[in-house]
Amino acid sequence: MLLALGTGAAAARDAHALSQDDIDWLRRDSFELDSTTVSMYRDLGRSRLLDRQLDGRVGDELPAPINALINSYEAGSVSTEQLLTNLRDEQENIKAMPDGDAKTAARKAQQQHANDLLQQAQEIEMLHAIYGPNQLKEQMVWFWLNHFSVYGAKGRVRWVAADYVQNTIRPHALGKFRDLVMATLESPAMMEFLDNAQNAKGHVNENYARELMELHTLGVGSGYTQQDVQQLALILTGAGVAPLRDPKNMRPRVAEMVVRNGMFEFNPRRHDFSDKVLLGHKIKGSGFDEISEAVDLITRQPACAQFVSRKLAEYFVSDTPSPELVARMAHTFQRTDGDIAEVLQTMFDSKELAASYGKKFKDPMQFVVSSVRMAYDGKPIANAKPLLNWLNQLGEPVFGRLTPDGWPLDSTGWSSSGQMAKRFEIAGAIGTGNNRLLTPEGQPKSGGDFPMLTTRLYYDTFDTKLSVPTRDALAKATTQQEWNTFLLSSPDFNYR
Amino acid sequence: MKRREFLLAAATAAVAAPALSFSGKLFATPASNSPRLLLVFLRGGYDSNNLLVPYSSDFYYESRPTLAIAKPDPYNANSAIGLDNSWGLNPVLRDTIYPLWQKRQVAFIPFAGTDDMSRSHFETQDNVESGEPTGQRSNFRSGFMARLSGQMSTVPAIAFTDALPLSFQGSGHDIPNISLRGNPKPVYDERQANILAGMYRDTSLASAAADGLELRQTVSKELQDEMMKANRGAPNAKNFADETTRIATMMRDQYRLGFVDVGGWDTHVNQGSTTGQLANNLSNLGKGLAAYADALGDEWNNTVVVVVSEFGRTFRENGNKGTDHGHGTVYWVLGGKVNGGRIAGQQVAVAPQSLLQNRDYPVLNNYRDVLGGLMGRMWGMSGSQLQSVFPGAHPKDLQLV
Numbered sequence: 001m002l003l004a005l006g007t008g009a010a011a012a013r014d015a016h017a018l019s020q021d022d023i024d025w026l027r028r029d030s031f032e033l034d035s036t037t038v039s040m041y042r043d044l045g046r047s048r049l050l051d052r053q054l055d056g057r058v059g060d061e062l063p064a065p066i067n068a069l070i071n072s073y074e075a076g077s078v079s080t081e082q083l084l085t086n087l088r089d090e091q092e093n094i095k096a097m098p099d100g101d102a103k104t105a106a107r108k109a110q111q112q113h114a115n116d117l118l119q120q121a122q123e124i125e126m127l128h129a130i131y132g133p134n135q136l137k138e139q140m141v142w143f144w145l146n147h148f149s150v151y152g153a154k155g156r157v158r159w160v161a162a163d164y165v166q167n168t169i170r171p172h173a174l175g176k177f178r179d180l181v182m183a184t185l186e187s188p189a190m191m192e193f194l195d196n197a198q199n200a201k202g203h204v205n206e207n208y209a210r211e212l213m214e215l216h217t218l219g220v221g222s223g224y225t226q227q228d229v230q231q232l233a234l235i236l237t238g239a240g241v242a243p244l245r246d247p248k249n250m251r252p253r254v255a256e257m258v259v260r261n262g263m264f265e266f267n268p269r270r271h272d273f274s275d276k277v278l279l280g281h282k283i284k285g286s287g288f289d290e291i292s293e294a295v296d297l298i299t300r301q302p303a304c305a306q307f308v309s310r311k312l313a314e315y316f317v318s319d320t321p322s323p324e325l326v327a328r329m330a331h332t333f334q335r336t337d338g339d340i341a342e343v344l345q346t347m348f349d350s351k352e353l354a355a356s357y358g359k360k361f362k363d364p365m366q367f368v369v370s371s372v373r374m375a376y377d378g379k380p381i382a383n384a385k386p387l388l389n390w391l392n393q394l395g396e397p398v399f400g401r402l403t404p405d406g407w408p409l410d411s412t413g414w415s416s417s418g419q420m421a422k423r424f425e426i427a428g429a430i431g432t433g434n435n436r437l438l439t440p441e442g443q444p445k446s447g448g449d450f451p452m453l454t455t456r457l458y459y460d461t462f463d464t465k466l467s468v469p470t471r472d473a474l475a476k477a478t479t480q481q482e483w484n485t486f487l488l489s490s491p492d493f494n495y496r
Numbered sequence: 497m498k499r500r501e502f503l504l505a506a507a508t509a510a511v512a513a514p515a516l517s518f519s520g521k522l523f524a525t526p527a528s529n530s531p532r533l534l535l536v537f538l539r540g541g542y543d544s545n546n547l548l549v550p551y552s553s554d555f556y557y558e559s560r561p562t563l564a565i566a567k568p569d570p571y572n573a574n575s576a577i578g579l580d581n582s583w584g585l586n587p588v589l590r591d592t593i594y595p596l597w598q599k600r601q602v603a604f605i606p607f608a609g610t611d612d613m614s615r616s617h618f619e620t621q622d623n624v625e626s627g628e629p630t631g632q633r634s635n636f637r638s639g640f641m642a643r644l645s646g647q648m649s650t651v652p653a654i655a656f657t658d659a660l661p662l663s664f665q666g667s668g669h670d671i672p673n674i675s676l677r678g679n680p681k682p683v684y685d686e687r688q689a690n691i692l693a694g695m696y697r698d699t700s701l702a703s704a705a706a707d708g709l710e711l712r713q714t715v716s717k718e719l720q721d722e723m724m725k726a727n728r729g730a731p732n733a734k735n736f737a738d739e740t741t742r743i744a745t746m747m748r749d750q751y752r753l754g755f756v757d758v759g760g761w762d763t764h765v766n767q768g769s770t771t772g773q774l775a776n777n778l779s780n781l782g783k784g785l786a787a788y789a790d791a792l793g794d795e796w797n798n799t800v801v802v803v804v805s806e807f808g809r810t811f812r813e814n815g816n817k818g819t820d821h822g823h824g825t826v827y828w829v830l831g832g833k834v835n836g837g838r839i840a841g842q843q844v845a846v847a848p849q850s851l852l853q854n855r856d857y858p859v860l861n862n863y864r865d866v867l868g869g870l871m872g873r874m875w876g877m878s879g880s881q882l883q884s885v886f887p888g889a890h891p892k893d894l895q896l897v
Binding site for chain 2: 205412473
């Protein structure tokens, strides 16, 4: 019924161009406009579109050819447990081989396999970002992937990277923040990356404990101490990645305390059962429940609401969001027990968002994704590898942040002279068609197709508001390719 | 070169040659023998206790059952190289840094660092790069290298990084950055470059856009060819020595202040001693620095390289044969005219009672004081100039050059 009404309304409104305010809002709600996004907005209107994005009624379905591409990847079609089992088998085979060239070659092949899996995971994330119909959710998946950053090249992370985005981050991207923290805590990727898989009684490793409070929840300087880090590290002992063999015999009382969830395992034999004091609260030594209790405690601190709200506002609204906006978002966070959708609703309703239109510089991920959305407007690409190369060159690869703090959210991180020059070059690679996006991998490049950016979408949404310098530049273009390149390089396109 | 000549060279640099074409702001050609500073930032807090081994300390051997490096022993190639009665060098640096030490071109400063106690990588890196007093940062987008560059407006500066590091932010003029991986060839001709830059003329990114395009045009043909050749051979694993050779090419010809960072030093697990993760990193770093010295040729005599890191690590190894975040660390100062072959700065015996919070090295040589003192000597900067670079610091002259 709603849908039918929407379609009727769309037909009536179709004649009218979107207002500048609509366009500006929608550019912030999405990675960038494409025809599908614009027509959904025309059908539903702003508040219903936002509601449906936030409650997930706008789904994650991708166009069939993009789905087929993803399903052709091992990382997109084989379960995490199977991948890790294969890895173990490969490793055992290699170990059993006599030293020599064959063994060296097998090692090399295994490394290549791991690199391929990571690359597939990166491509899958890029394809979702470009083609996902729920663009707000896609932005949130990227945001959390960055907030709970893991470095792909470390250890087994390459084997579980795709799982991390699709099964850890994506299902909780618009849910409760606490659940998201628990999901990352129970992900093999995070356990591996921040060494908690190694954290055991008598062999305490405080890496994850520190970053969990500093980077994921409370923020540095929010009041926790070195002592709190050490206590949380003890609480987290025993949390790690499930072994792929049946566990050795455990006494029934110990076995009862094992917690398994996918490839996560809490092993009571590795846990320190002493009582702890975290952030002034006593936590009774009890096993896995300590972890739940600690995460509850941490995520309900006012500092957590403040820290997460501020980062969201930095990503979506401004490099320096107003304290009032952050306070309102943090208030919503606390009132709703960390409901991410509600916090976003507060932010998207704010006057601060409207005041920031045209002032937020796109980071490289936003630039690459938005360029391809604008240039190809829903047309399926056949090869996602160039996307990764561009993101690498711009210095923001998916799973490429070596340190767990994630990529910067402000323009200073991305607008240095070296990066501007690179950005212009990549605008050129897209605008001139001098790339292999339309050529399936491994095939000779077919044709020199370049996209046509002078489309209905462009005239409806960009043309009327271009700045004078950009208009001048476009007028000086001598070919369509150059025109495309200038548009994708322009401040009008690179700020949103 | 004596200190007096060093200073004279600095004065010569101050009246540098005229600028090149295009926007003409950046590329003042400096006098050939003016001093040059490269800051190398090791991100991740490297374990300095396995770089500079306190081999006379029994406590070191008790604290590191699997990580300790053996006392100097001429019959054991995996033992520390004795530098003096207390300190030894990780033997993975035998062919790269030790020869420089023997030429007295390297000094190490243990117990160096900041008074930031957060032991957070990100907080402490920002703290160090800002160069402002801990807890009193007034400008969160201002770094000490940028302020130094502001004091020396004719000393051209550049960062060899993907993004402009905080150290070089906030100078009031654009400081270019360039990644020395990937294809450095310019893809736009001058007409296109002018049109592209023109679109940004009314924005805050005007100089970044123009300078970025210009820098592409001026990367030397020689360097472009070398990089293309190298990239074809090894598309992925670039080694630091290749990069420092390229850095040397640019620093020799065009720049006098440089910055490069090297990541991967956060060794919580299976850190290793003379083999393993840390040893590999140190070995690559040593090769890179030696290659830099080599590539500069005679200009090595006008060059100072300072290697810093945000903090050191726990003195005792943790339960996973690694180390956790600590405090004081070891800084390196290298250069043809460096007053080296010595362990510089204030020190304390390495013993349980000298540890900070029973955990790690204390900081006895605050980096702001040490670097301020060094810069003072290099460029003959006045007290008030140094205060603008490191506000509130007490520059300490360790006679490093």
